[in-house]
Amino acid sequence: MAPIGTLYGPMPNFRNYKPRVVAQFLGLELNTTPNFSFGVDNKTPEYLAKFPSGKVPTFEGAKGINLSDSSAIAYYVASQAGSDSPLLGRTAEETAEILQFILFAEADLMPAVAGAIYPILGFMPFVKPAHQHSEEQCFRFLGVLNSLLVDKTFLVGERITVADVIVACDLITVYQLYLTSEDRKKYRNLTRYFKTIVNQPAFKAVVGEVVLCTERIKPAAPVNKKAEKKAEKKPVEQPKKAEKKVEKEVEEEEEEPKPKPKSKLDLLPPPKMIFDDWKRFYSNNNTKPDAMNWLWENYDDEGYSFWKVEYKYNNELTKLFMTNNLIGGFFSRLERARKYAFGSLLTLGKDDDNMIWGYFIVRGKEVPEEVTDAADYESFNWSPADHKDPKTRAEIEDCFAWEGPNLPRECYDGKTFK
Ligand SMILES: N[C@@H](CCC(=O)N[C@@H](CS)C(=O)NCC(=O)O)C(=O)O
Incomplete structure (x- = not known):
């Protein structure tokens, strides 16, 4: 069978895994770009003409579709097995539930995971109150999934769907770097579920063995002292307000150099x-x-x-x-x-x-x-x-x-x- 299209973006990457795992599940051929240079290849005029966001991953389909967003691409790849694709919903209700988990992963889970882990990896500035808030949110959403999975093997229906592939890919870093065996006890259902998904042969063929964390990565990044001091001055409020406050502190922090004085x-x-x-x-x-x-x-x-x-x-x-x-x-x-x-x-x-x-x-x-x-x-x-x-x-x-x-x-x- 001819390749269904080309997936652009650097590899390996948890976003890239999503469509690749789906293609592997369904035995579909998907071209990839192993030599993709992030920050270079996604900034060329040709790339931007097809994918104006300049983000990765993206997909150029053999049927003339250009897509951005790993989950949309994964969904599309799942659909290429036909209307009765084993990875898609069988009913309108299942389809809506799949959509619900994809959006939950993108809008709730991933921002919290990124806010908890990326500052520690040095990908974002480490601002203690912002990090603390993300970590709380991250644990909250892991708890949500854990309770949903108490008597379920998969998120939707009785078989694996594209929602499981997407959520599991978004959880890889959490399980590799953050949740120790002690933490995993708090999320037993989720951990059982995660292991079930990542041990599926199709998942393993793309991602390899997911080694679970033994020691949580720690914030080695220097703390943004000023933002922290400002935050300390004011009492901690309800999460929603606290979130706004943290955002505001960061904005203020960024605004400080304005108006730009001429350097002495x-x-x-x-x-x-x-x-x-x-x-x-x-x-x-x-x-x-x-x-x-x-x-x-x-x-x-x-x-x-x-x-x-x-x-x-x-x-x-x-x-x-x-x-x-x-x-x-x-x-x-x-x-x-x-x-x-x-x-x-x-x-x-x-x-x-x-x-x-x-x-x-x-x-x-x-x-x-x-x-x-x-x-x-x-x-x-x-x-x-x-x-x-x-x-x-x-x-x-x-x-x-x-x-x-x-x-x-x-x-x-x-x-x-x-
Ligand atoms: N929701 C998108 C997010 C894509 C995304 O943010 N990709 C990052 C790399 S992991 C990126 O391309 N960043 C470059 C940019 O924002 O310009 C997806 O899942 O594909």
């Missing part, structure tokens, strides 16, 4: 080294020796200063990839400092025993307010560094190169702010 750094005497020249040279040349030689020849001690930057809570860091995401999150909140700072922060060490360490060059002789204003600035120690000291200079060189004998530990990964 722009009033300093013009530097002898142009920051952009350095950034360009660094980007286009080998760091050692070429870029570093350029820096030492051109560095302007009057106009800039070096800072050693170390994370204050290294003992709370766990997985290396999460540590590196944390650096990415910090850098995204340093956007205002882009013109006035350059630096590398490295993830050093191994899983469950790692650290963030690095060096920055900033405009002026103090850490500028464009940096100190960043929500997570206080989670890092910034200490002045003497680049003329041979040991410090060697560390700076290895830091900017992300390798070398002068790093305190083995470099797993890093990020350069430039």
